[in-house]
Amino acid sequence: MSKGNPSDAKVISYEDLESRNAKWVKLGKIKYTDPKGVTRDWEMASRKTRIEGTKIDGVGIIAIIENSKGPEIVLQKQFRAPVGGVCIEMPAGLIDPNESIETCALRELKEETGYIGKVLHTSPIVYNDPGFTNTNLILVTVEIDMKDERNINPKPALEESEFIETFTVPLANFPEELIKLDKEGYLLDARLQNVAHGITIARQFRLS
Amino acid sequence: MSKGNPSDAKVISYEDLESRNAKWVKLGKIKYTDPKGVTRDWEMASRKTRIEGTKIDGVGIIAIIENSKGPEIVLQKQFRAPVGGVCIEMPAGLIDPNESIETCALRELKEETGYIGKVLHTSPIVYNDPGFTNTNLILVTVEIDMKDERNINPKPALEESEFIETFTVPLANFPEELIKLDKEGYLLDARLQNVAHGITIARQFRLS
Structure with missing residues (x-):
């Protein structure tokens, strides 16, 4: 069991990450047709951890x-x-x-x-x-x-x-x-x- | 004003997207120290649309x-x-x-x-x-x-x-x-x- 005060944690640094270098998260581009039949793009983020088939x-x-x-x-x-x-x-x-x-x-x-x-x-x-x-x-x-x-x-x-x-x-x-x-x-x-x-x-x- | 039934929209395709090619979303890697002082990494997703300074x-x-x-x-x-x-x-x-x-x-x-x-x-x-x-x-x-x-x-x-x-x-x-x-x-x-x-x-x- 881990002890420690959550308030003692601190961010040190942030850097942008490419999808191919990420283990847990990814980005995607969706093509869809809108209600009038026009083809459009939408960008999204998702987890890589979801169990396949669920x-x-x-x-x-x-x-x-x-x-x-x-x-x-x-x-x-x-x-x-x-x-x-x-x-x-x-x-x-x-x-x-x-x-x-x-x-x-x-x-x-x-x-x-x-x-x-x-x-x-x-x-x-x-x-x-x-x-x-x-x-x-x-x-x-x-x-x-x-x-x-x-x-x-x-x-x-x-x-x-x-x-x-x-x-x-x-x-x-x-x-x-x-x-x-x-x-x-x-x-x-x-x-x-x-x-x-x-x-x-x-x-x-x-x-x- | 747009008219059209939301249920008529349909996804056509999905493909993985690299951050450098995305306009609206991105991934990041954070370095942080946990409550015991151990340095760890965490991956995250965010919007690119947030107004600077807010x-x-x-x-x-x-x-x-x-x-x-x-x-x-x-x-x-x-x-x-x-x-x-x-x-x-x-x-x-x-x-x-x-x-x-x-x-x-x-x-x-x-x-x-x-x-x-x-x-x-x-x-x-x-x-x-x-x-x-x-x-x-x-x-x-x-x-x-x-x-x-x-x-x-x-x-x-x-x-x-x-x-x-x-x-x-x-x-x-x-x-x-x-x-x-x-x-x-x-x-x-x-x-x-x-x-x-x-x-x-x-x-x-x-x-x-």
Whole structure:
């Protein structure tokens, strides 16, 4: 297990990279016909890690702890080199060969946070930035039962190069906690912040 | 204004692209020190369109129509070549030089949908997929007042290469409408679907 404060990581340098020299990412040019039949080009970026024959890159996990104090949501701090800072994210990970969505979500949750969860809900495939890239995920909502003794002292099993700090906030204050973390200089993952914004909209328009 | 059904667009071909031949997108290699001081590499993708000196690519717009039937949300269908299908998205766009977030949001909303809006709320910067790319946006929540006569017959001003179909759904059914659209074969933008999922979570845990 890797220990270390995500805020201690730092970008040293950046240089442009040609696709042929990249191991994990690539660029592509698509030819398509528009709705009027005109042929056009579009440029895109993608991951090289997607398993052949599948259409899904990975999972994001909305992990809800149910305990006597009310529901809490599991969040993470992780340094992300592409954005040069520490992001607030949900647990997430890429799918292994022949792995189901549910298995992947419970495996990643256990590896990254130590928690044993139960899948409540899986979303459709969602596309992170579909004008730019085909990267996508399925959002898996997981319940963590604190009556399960294995969840009392959860022990992550991180890889040597992974530095993930797990923490929880009450679900009732989730939107306000993210705004506070942004003000403290953390960077917000869109997929996470937008779930929080949905809660804000539900409150504002009394949708529940 | 472009007319045409987004579903009539089709991908013809895909080929790998080297960064030096790309106009809109590029790859990069970052050197960074991890929290233990070890030097590591990370590969990333980014847009070439970001205005120099700014940190923000664009805006996403949660546009709420207030009328006597209750609040509705403005959605779009748009063919997205990187994912090879028609996406359900919120109105969105890239920031022009020297443009404020609010001005950009109201300009893009008017161009893409014809509606005149009023900004209610701007989010922090949110990162679409921070392990892969620095692309980001600010989510702007906008109110559309149907008592404003200019909103009765909204007229989009789309570019010749833009084919965007605007529609609305009741905010109260927004999560269910997205699931239905997914089943019909449309692809869901993560940023939009996750706002809907936040509404679902607020309902489930009675957060409002």
